[in-house]
Amino acid sequence: MRLIGIDPGLRVTGFGVIEKHGPRLDYVASGCIRSDARHNLPERIATLFTGMRDIIATYAPETAAVEKVFVNVNPQSTLLLGQARGAAIAALTAAGLPVAEYTALQIKQAVVGHGKAAKEQVQHMVTCLLSLSGAPAADAADALACAICHAHAGLGAIGLGEQSQTGYRTRAGRLLVPGRRQ
Secondary structure (H helix, E strand, O other): OEEEEEEOOOOEEEEEEEEEEOOEEEEEEEEEEEOOOOOOHHHHHHHHHHHHHHHHHHHOOOEEEEEOOOOOOOHHHHHHHHHHHHHHHHHHHHOOOOEEEEOHHHHHHHHOOOOOOOHHHHHHHHHHHOOOOOOOOHHHHHHHHHHHHHHHOOOOOOOOOOOOOOOOEEEOOEEEOOOOOO
């Protein structure tokens, strides 16, 4: 199963592609799509959409995971981030991919073991889990962490809500595993 994880951002959107072979996760590719701040918003959104479409065509993922937007102190920043996230989701769904969404807390919990992990800890764990020779850039590492979280969630937990078809559910932003006391 080939998965793509997305860390959305208007300036830089990270992507990470991995393959899941039973319990093993293999690195395929990662990187960033950058939009030029000198361009107007519609051109920047188009850059993200086109870049995402090209990545999907190149790596042919079967499922996708996107980090959820958190509400920021600056509402303008939150709105711009939401638009970038929308461009990524539009490209993924236009390609026919199922899209799961995870909070930063869920992603960090799945990769590092606790939701308050620093970016450096996420980079280190992604490097270890995927047996990389060096740490990927921060945005690419966050996207790979999102893909790893999706792989650990059982792949059937598309759009984790109160209860998904796999029995996984969330409480206070934490991923709960069926049959385990939380």
